[in-house]
Amino acid sequence: MDTTDTTAPFTSHQLLEERIRQLEEENVMLRAKLEHATQTNGNQTSFIQANENPPLPVSTLSDTAASAAVSYEGILNPTQIERYSRQLLLQGGFGVQGQIELQNSKVLIVGAGGIGSTVILYLAACGVGHLSIVDFDDVDVSNLHRQVIHKNQDVGMNKAESARRAVHDLNPTISCSTIQGPLTESNALELIQTHDCVVDASDNPLTRYLINDACVLSGKPLVSGSAMGMEGQLTVYNFREGPCYRCLYPKPNATEGSKSCADNGVLGPVPGLIGVLQAVETIKVLTGVGEVMSDRLLMCDASQCSFVRIKKPPKQPQCPACSGTIRSMKDSYQASQSARGPSCSVQRQAPEVSPQHETSVQEYHQIRQRGDPHILLDVRVHEQFDLCRLPGAINIPLSSLTQQHLQLVKLVPANLPIYCVCRRGIASAMAVNKILQEEIGFDPSAVHHIVGGLDAWRSQIDKSFPQY
Numbered sequence: 001m002d003t004t005d006t007t008a009p010f011t012s013h014q015l016l017e018e019r020i021r022q023l024e025e026e027n028v029m030l031r032a033k034l035e036h037a038t039q040t041n042g043n044q045t046s047f048i049q050a051n052e053n054p055p056l057p058v059s060t061l062s063d064t065a066a067s068a069a070v071s072y073e074g075i076l077n078p079t080q081i082e083r084y085s086r087q088l089l090l091q092g093g094f095g096v097q098g099q100i101e102l103q104n105s106k107v108l109i110v111g112a113g114g115i116g117s118t119v120i121l122y123l124a125a126c127g128v129g130h131l132s133i134v135d136f137d138d139v140d141v142s143n144l145h146r147q148v149i150h151k152n153q154d155v156g157m158n159k160a161e162s163a164r165r166a167v168h169d170l171n172p173t174i175s176c177s178t179i180q181g182p183l184t185e186s187n188a189l190e191l192i193q194t195h196d197c198v199v200d201a202s203d204n205p206l207t208r209y210l211i212n213d214a215c216v217l218s219g220k221p222l223v224s225g226s227a228m229g230m231e232g233q234l235t236v237y238n239f240r241e242g243p244c245y246r247c248l249y250p251k252p253n254a255t256e257g258s259k260s261c262a263d264n265g266v267l268g269p270v271p272g273l274i275g276v277l278q279a280v281e282t283i284k285v286l287t288g289v290g291e292v293m294s295d296r297l298l299m300c301d302a303s304q305c306s307f308v309r310i311k312k313p314p315k316q317p318q319c320p321a322c323s324g325t326i327r328s329m330k331d332s333y334q335a336s337q338s339a340r341g342p343s344c345s346v347q348r349q350a351p352e353v354s355p356q357h358e359t360s361v362q363e364y365h366q367i368r369q370r371g372d373p374h375i376l377l378d379v380r381v382h383e384q385f386d387l388c389r390l391p392g393a394i395n396i397p398l399s400s401l402t403q404q405h406l407q408l409v410k411l412v413p414a415n416l417p418i419y420c421v422c423r424r425g426i427a428s429a430m431a432v433n434k435i436l437q438e439e440i441g442f443d444p445s446a447v448h449h450i451v452g453g454l455d456a457w458r459s460q461i462d463k464s465f466p467q468y
């Protein structure tokens, strides 16, 4: 800058302003040159359009850089900038660095069901570089009201594969792999070790403990969520010095496994809600942006639209996982054996019933065809009974099968044989045991349960019986 012609000397403030003005002029000229260069080089046009301020250091914007091949090494490419621009503009520290962190991250998602559907879609859309999806199950038509990653034409396809296809359709610039089988004690550690973060979108306690223990053994953060009915929960375990799942629940709880979506129902969007929040937490874990839900647990009740955050206890010195008592996945498996309880996905076992109290669906079909007098006691919950039932059945849910009810059943048509039925033959076996234990004067030989329940009735006797 030449100041010799001036009548009065510039103040340092004026000098600074003048310098800024000159730099702005230079910047405009350089931009014009760069735009000119990109007009003759079509593949850079989107860069100019997507970026008012290209993230190149000004010093590299020389004449030569503008006309020759520009090296964008180390920063996002034009396609990425265009795709993630709204996220990149986010105030509060996400920016290019956050996007690069996502791009370089690998996330393992266990379960591509109700919760997994939204976690996977959002992580893919936001640009997590690699997603690995584990699920052993196939898409069922009853999944579609909430497992929105799958479509009608995916029914019958493995869920991990169906989800991978959806990921590809949504964002082909990231990579996605599948494990089309269960996560078990044999593969959990190996799989988890190679990822930066794990999302538990499964639905049963055994899997939750396996994932947790493998995360503790390999030092990986675990973003955990669950949903049922109108309610859901969310938290992050094993993040930095935060507690793990076993710190809160050292051993499987006897009643936890008895809750199942298939038995209790779930409103379509509720798992999706939890999944969306899990995606947010995963992004926070990966990028360091925001405050990770490590010391709190979110409890959400969609029926009230209520969200409550409760403080979690800190890492427990006596926690079997954190204290090192569980040293391998074999230890983990043994410590979780009692978690093999009922769940949405892991097949439940009927309690033992003596063979004399068991009736096959074929035998029961014959009883009906002959018109033999009997009581058909359907022990499913009222909601299931209302969906569909065999003609003539009376409904007393297993949970209310008290002595009083049994007396009633006995009084109505005296001394008739009782056939207990439920969906799969598990609750009906429990009902038989309960009736036999009550000792209220039933002829034990007249109490039966229908093996395989209404599922077996549908598959072996009448295919028109609804599936749910």
Ligand SMILES: Nc1ncnc2c1ncn2[C@@H]1O[C@H](COP(=O)(O)OP(=O)(O)OP(=O)(O)O)[C@@H](O)[C@H]1O
Residues within 6 Å of the ligand: 110, 111, 112, 113, 114, 115, 134, 135, 136, 137, 142, 143, 147, 159, 181, 182, 183, 184, 201, 202, 203, 204, 207, 260, 261, 262, 271, 344, 345
């Ligand atoms: N150990 C595991 N390995 C892999 N996937 C698992 C494991 N445990 C559970 N899952 C999967 O997690 C998902 C949980 O999702 P969700 O409960 O919404 O689905 P669902 O089992 O299809 O439900 P429904 O009870 O309606 O049949 C399921 O797809 C299930 O197959």
Ligand SMILES: [Zn+2]
Residues within 6 Å of the ligand: 243, 244, 245, 246, 247, 248, 315, 316, 319, 320, 321, 322, 323
């Ligand atoms: Zn712990």
